[in-house]
Amino acid sequence: MRYLTAALALALSLGASWEPRVTPIAGAGRLIAPLGVDPACPAKIEIGMRSEERKPAYATMRVETDPPLTASRSMLTSYLPPGYELGAKLLVAVPPDAKEGTYGLRLRASGRTLEVPVEVMPVDRLDNGGNHALRRPVTASSQHTNANYPPCSVADGDRSSNGWAGGNGWNDATGRAWPDTVAVALGGPRQVSRVELYTLDTERYPAAIYGLRDWDVQAQVGGQWQTVAQVRGNTAGSARSDFAPVTADAVRVVALASNGANDYTRIIEVEVR
Structure with missing residues (x-):
């Protein structure tokens, strides 16, 4: 009985650590974030994750930005049916004292990382x-x-x-x-x-x-x-x-x-x- 209990506990711990396979996705290959805009209207981009599993699962994708940029969410978590693709809007705020340049936005899930460069520039330089x-x-x-x-x-x-x-x-x-x-x-x-x-x-x-x-x-x-x-x-x-x-x-x-x-x-x- 003792061995059976130990085996059951091991199986449960393995199941708890199992992470479903998902692919991070983004609606654009880069994000333009202008300096000096009204904070009520930060730069925005569609992000999401797609399940690569054959069975339903809960999945989590982490969102990271290089400082001093900040994102409206630090993660995206959802129940995903097989092959399902989930999308969400992400807002990226640029503080007034940020320097012009290229910063990183990273979407991480299932050991995979999608890098989306964030180009911070003055409004006068926007296309x-x-x-x-x-x-x-x-x-x-x-x-x-x-x-x-x-x-x-x-x-x-x-x-x-x-x-x-x-x-x-x-x-x-x-x-x-x-x-x-x-x-x-x-x-x-x-x-x-x-x-x-x-x-x-x-x-x-x-x-x-x-x-x-x-x-x-x-x-x-x-x-x-x-x-x-x-x-x-x-x-x-x-x-x-x-x-x-x-x-x-x-x-x-x-x-x-x-x-x-x-x-x-x-x-x-x-x-x-």
Whole structure:
């Protein structure tokens, strides 16, 4: 009986130390993390792990970053069916005193490590693809406090509405009181002739019911705001406004009405070209 008990204890200890085979995955081969951005809008990347087992198992992946960078989670743990792939959003914060350079982000699971370089650089060095608003400072007339609707998210490069109320998209705090404004400083004089606005638009929250309907596009020229375009009756998830080129150091959207209940301004992204 004593030997049987010892064998059972050994089997249990071996089982407890068994680690399922999983592969760390990332949504990009590298992460660009600009310096000096609003802390409410850190750099983000999709991470995850894929089970390589033929049976269900609990798996854990550890997340590490080189200091002084910090990550929104230190691990990802989940129950994984065979062959299942789990994904999650990871936020990587860069403190204001961080030095420009390349840092490490490591995803570790089952003895495997996936290295994702994090390139920290000033906003002026970003490849903005012609979008002068990308990662520039944003100010808004108000911010809804019941969820995560930071104004800076309208210039983070993410047009998707999938992160609504979770850090991607701005919602004002003055229900049924208009106008609402959101402005993007362009980092100096820029010649601009187009603004693209992306409003809330998902299967659950379609733009025709929850999106922005009427707004003015204004450019700050010589210290004065001037209206360069107007949009009325919009029901789509995005709208493009083209206008005669002006040299402006800031652009703002003056929201006048929304669809449906005509209650709030909901903007996902503003691009200035």
